[in-house]
Structure formats: structure tokens, C-alpha cells
Amino acid sequence: PETITVAELANRMAERTMNITRTLARLGMPAASTDEIDQDTAELVLAEFGHTIVRVSDADVEIGMVGEEDIDDHLLPRPPVVTIMGHVDHGKTSLLDALRGTNVVKGEAGGITQHIGAYQITRKSGEKITFLDTPGHEAFSAMRARGADITDIVVLVVAWDDGIMPQTIEAIHHVKDAGVPMIVAINKMDKAGADAQKIRTALLQYDVQVEEMGGEVQDVEVSATAKTGLDELIDKILLQAELLELKANPDRAAEGTVIEARLDKGRGPLASVLINRGTLKTGDIFVIGAEWGKVRALVDDQGKQIKTAGPALPVEILGLSGVPKAGDAFAVVETEARAREVASYRASVETAARTESSMPSLEEQFLALK
Numbered sequence: 315p316e317t318i319t320v321a322e323l324a325n326r327m328a329e330r331t332m333n334i335t336r337t338l339a340r341l342g343m344p345a346a347s348t349d350e351i352d353q354d355t356a357e358l359v360l361a362e363f364g365h366t367i368v369r370v371s372d373a374d375v376e377i378g379m380v381g382e383e384d385i386d387d388h389l390l391p392r393p394p395v396v397t398i399m400g401h402v403d404h405g406k407t408s409l410l411d412a413l414r415g416t417n418v419v420k421g422e423a424g425g426i427t428q429h430i431g432a433y434q435i436t437r438k439s440g441e442k443i444t445f446l447d448t449p450g451h452e453a454f455s456a457m458r459a460r461g462a463d464i465t466d467i468v469v470l471v472v473a474w475d476d477g478i479m480p481q482t483i484e485a486i487h488h489v490k491d492a493g494v495p496m497i498v499a500i501n502k503m504d505k506a507g508a509d510a511q512k513i514r515t516a517l518l519q520y521d522v523q524v525e526e527m528g529g530e531v532q533d534v535e536v537s538a539t540a541k542t543g544l545d546e547l548i549d550k551i552l553l554q555a556e557l558l559e560l561k562a563n564p565d566r567a568a569e570g571t572v573i574e575a576r577l578d579k580g581r582g583p584l585a586s587v588l589i590n591r592g593t594l595k596t597g598d599i600f601v602i603g604a605e606w607g608k609v610r611a612l613v614d615d616q617g618k619q620i621k622t623a624g625p626a627l628p629v630e631i632l633g634l635s636g637v638p639k640a641g642d643a644f645a646v647v648e649t650e651a652r653a654r655e656v657a658s659y660r661a662s663v664e665t666a667a668r669t670e671s672s673m674p675s676l677e678e679q680f681l682a683l684k
């Protein structure tokens with residue numbers, strides 16, 4: 315457990331050490347200025363002085379709260395989260411449609427993906443895969459910038475006729491930076507004169523070596539419209555996922571990441587959240603970015619209301635105080651008071667970042683207890 319000396323605590327609280335030792339004595343826990351006290355004791359002192367408690371550690375800076383690590387015994391296998399990336403019009407959404415057996419492309423304005431869709435498919439054999447469709451790479455970058463690397467595997471879609479394009483290259487860079495495995499889906503193979511080899515060769519220039527070229531990257535020839543190569547793609551994803559041994563603890567307060575959020579006229583602020591760990595239930599109180607709320611309803615990717623959502627499941631949440639941002643952290647907390655406190659802390663940090671004031675940052679003014 316973390317400890318802190320009385321003098322250091324006083325320093326961080328900008329209080330005189332004597333005032334702290336007196337308070338500790340009054341609380342029945344006498345200590346000298348050089349004595350170490352534990353986190354719970356420090357919190358009692360903070361409460362006595364009416365301070366807002368914000369613990370800061372690497373992970374906490376982002377989410378503004380403590381998320382305890384899970385011990386191995388509590389970890390269970392979870393489905394992989396796969397992000398589909400690639401250049402505009404190379405067929406990301408079509409491929410995802412084909413994999414889901416639905417038709418999202420036709421419903422999109424002008425056929426261009428307007429948001430990040432998140433879907434989970436279940437194979438006949440029972441294995442599940444969560445797919446994220448991206449409209450571009452901004453969202454992926456935003457999530458990475460916020461330390462929310464939620465992708466386990468990237469499927470890079472390359473239309474064989476169009477070849478390697480700027481966003482293909484960008485995606486390759488993202489994948490390398492993120493250090494996640496990539497599977498190349500060479501798409502539009504139904505088109506006359508299809509030449510997948512051309513793509514395999516062209517990829518070498520970007521330091522991507524597929525197996526046929528002596529490398530380790532898997533590739534699959536597919537056609538989203540003719541629905542060919544889909545099973546092979548799924549097999550390769552599942553094989554890759556198996557190697558990653560993906561696990562999460564379902565039996566804890568839920569934590570997740572915002573995939574997309576919007577204001578719905580009838581239903582109010584909505585957020586699609588990917589659950590990273592734990593299980594979310596209706597009635598849970600949560601913080602989401604600089605907003606908070608209480609789960610009024612959970613809706614799955616089929617538009618069905620569900621009661622609970624576990625690891626790697628994308629769900630739409632109703633009952634938010636406002637609209638968060640893609641990439642924002644989501645976490646269930648115990649009380650509404652705590653939810654308001656963390657949300658307002660995050661909002662103040664955001665405001666401080668926006669105004670770029672030369673004053674000491676709000677983060678600096680808050681207490682660091684770790």
C-alpha cells in the first residue's frame with residue numbers, strides 16, 4: 315500500500331505541518347512529521363480540511379480515479395476487439411456489413427461512414443469478435459492520445475485496384491506505433507483482373523511483409539460484395555486472438571471507453587461505450603469523460619435493450635448528464651456524489667487545458683497522493 319510522510323502531505327495540501335499533526339492527534343492517530351501514514355489516513359485528513367480527493371498516478375491522471383488492477387485468478391477469456399482501418403472507399407464498412415450479414419452502408423449518408431460503429435458478431439461455434447469501424451483515423455488517434463488503446467487487432471483493408479493510398483500508409487504507421495498485430499484484407503477481389511500480388515509487393519515498401527513474401531503478417535483475399543474470403547478472415551482473426559490470450563475480469567465495477575457519443579432528440583445524450591473490464595448494469599452510477607450519469611438503459615448493437623454488458627461488448631448507454639467525447643474514459647463509481655466530483659474535476663482539467671492559462675495547472679493544484 316502507498317504511504318506518504320506527514321510533511322509531504324502537508325506540503326501537497328499547502329498546509330502547515332503542525333496543523334496536520336494536530337489533526338491526526340485529534341483523530342486518534344498521532345504521528346510526527348517524518349512518520350509515514352497510509353492512504354486511508356491521508357484521506358481522513360484531507361476530508362477534515364475539506365479538500366477534494368483526487369489521486370494521481372499514471373493511469374489515474376487520465377481517468378481521474380483509481381481503477382484497481384485485477385489479479386490473474388479473476389481474469390476470464392474475452393472476445394478480441396478488432397478495428398477495421400484503410401483508405402476511403404476501400405470497403406471497410408462493406409466488409410463489416412458482410413461479416414455481420416447486415417447492410418449498414420446503404421443507410422449511411424452518401425455511403426461515407428459518419429460515426430464509429432461498433433459491433434459484435436458471434437460465430438456458430440460460439441466465438442465472438444467485436445469490430446470497430448472507423449470513419450477515418452482521427453478517432454483512433456484520439457483514443458491513442460488519451461491512452462485508451464482498446465484495439466487488439468487491426469484489419470487493414472486495401473482495395474487491390476486502388477492500391478496503397480495515403481490513409482493506408484497512415485493506418486500502417488498507427489498500427490506500428492500501437493504495436494498491435496495487423497491482418498491485411500485485400501478487398502474487391504471480385505473485380506475483373508484482380509491482382510492481390512501487386513498489393514503484397516507494394517506493402518514491402520512500407521515495411522509490411524506478408525507471409526507469402528517471407529514475413530509474418532497474415533493476409534486474406536476478400537470481396538465484401540461477393541462475400542468471399544470472409545470465413546478465412548474470421549479464422550485468421552480468431553487465430554491471432556488466441557495467441558494474444560485476451561482476458562478481462564467480468565466481476566467488478568465496469569470500466570470502458572467511449573466509441574462515439576451524440577445528442578438524440580428524443581433520448582437525450584447517448585454514448586456508445588466499449589466495456590474494457592467489469593460488467594455494466596442498469597442503475598449503475600458512472601463517470602464518463604467530464605460527464606456522469608446513471609444507466610437508464612443499455613442497448614446492444616442490434617438495437618435491443620439488455621440488462622448487463624460485459625468485457626469487449628459495445629453498448630449504447632442512456633442516462634448521461636451530457637455528451638462526452640470519443641476516447642473518453644468510462645467508469646462505474648459507488649455514489650452519485652463521487653460521480654459528480656470526478657466529472658467536475660475532469661471538466662476543470664479540460665477547461666484549464668482549453669484556456670492554456672499561464673497559471674499553475676489545475677492538476678498541479680490538486681493533490682497527488684501516489
Ligand code: GTP
Pocket residue numbers: 400401402403404405406407408409419425426427448449450501502503504505536537538539540
Ligand atoms: P469510408 O467509410 O468512406 O472510408 O469508405 P469504406 O472504406 O467504408 O468503403 P465502403 O464500404 O463504403 O465501400 C466503398 C465503395 O466500394 C462502395 O461503393 C462499395 O459498394 C464498394 N465496394 C466495397 N467492397 C467491395 C468489393 O468487395 N467489391 C466491389 N466490386 N466493390 C466494393
Ligand code: MG
Pocket residue numbers: 406407408425426427448449
Ligand atoms: Mg465506411
